[in-house]
Amino acid sequence: MTDESEPQAAQEREPEPRGNPMLAAVAAWLVPGAGHMILGRWRRGLLFLVLVGVSLAVGLALDGKLWHITRGQPLSYLGTFACAGLGIPYFVLRFAMHYQGDLVSQGYEYGAAFILTGGLMNLLLILDAWDIARGLKE
Amino acid sequence: MVLFSFLVSTFFAALWRRTFRDQVVLFFQLFLGMVLGGLVIAWLMYPFPAGPPAPIP
Numbered sequence: 001m002t003d004e005s006e007p008q009a010a011q012e013r014e015p016e017p018r019g020n021p022m023l024a025a026v027a028a029w030l031v032p033g034a035g036h037m038i039l040g041r042w043r044r045g046l047l048f049l050v051l052v053g054v055s056l057a058v059g060l061a062l063d064g065k066l067w068h069i070t071r072g073q074p075l076s077y078l079g080t081f082a083c084a085g086l087g088i089p090y091f092v093l094r095f096a097m098h099y100q101g102d103l104v105s106q107g108y109e110y111g112a113a114f115i116l117t118g119g120l121m122n123l124l125l126i127l128d129a130w131d132i133a134r135g136l137k138e
Numbered sequence: 139m140v141l142f143s144f145l146v147s148t149f150f151a152a153l154w155r156r157t158f159r160d161q162v163v164l165f166f167q168l169f170l171g172m173v174l175g176g177l178v179i180a181w182l183m184y185p186f187p188a189g190p191p192a193p194i195p
Contacts (some may be wrong), residue, residue: 128153
């Protein structure tokens with residue numbers, strides 16, 4: 001290996017950080033899309049905010065279930081984890097508004113799918129913001 | 139189903155692709171795959187009886 005190619009190879013191996021990964025991840029969790037916004041990806045961050053927001057809004061309009069931990073139901077842990085991925089909106093709905101959904105509503109299960117999907121999408125956004133902040137992704 | 143497919147397809151197209159052209163291609167692949175796949179599965183399930191409604195706990 002020559003002297004000229006060595007620094008270039010080292011640069012390829014070690015990605016250059018673009019921000020604080022922990023800050024980006026926490027921001028992405030609390031407010032959907034915020035992780036991308038603080039990393040300068042405003043358009044993508046806004047798009048993700050709209051997509052997660054619409055998913056949550058549709059779920060709420062259908063009176064969908066907002067998962068919470070129930071003893072003796074192991075699947076409720078997974079559902080709660082997915083819903084809590086929404087960040088601040090989940091905690092506002094759960095603890096400030098005491099929202100649970102309407103069990104007898106026709107859209108109860110459909111709405112739950114939208115709310116769960118919104119939370120899961122935001123969990124992926126947290127990982128994406130983390131990778132961008134570390135320089136592993138554009 | 140269409141709205142759900144639209145949201146999820148848009149999300150993954152924006153997340154996984156960088157250029158606009160690639161995003162559009164992936165969007166239509168995912169969107170049509172989910173909508174048409176859902177219709178095919180529904181058609182395959184048509185002969186099976188729906189059964190009584192689930193009891194409310």
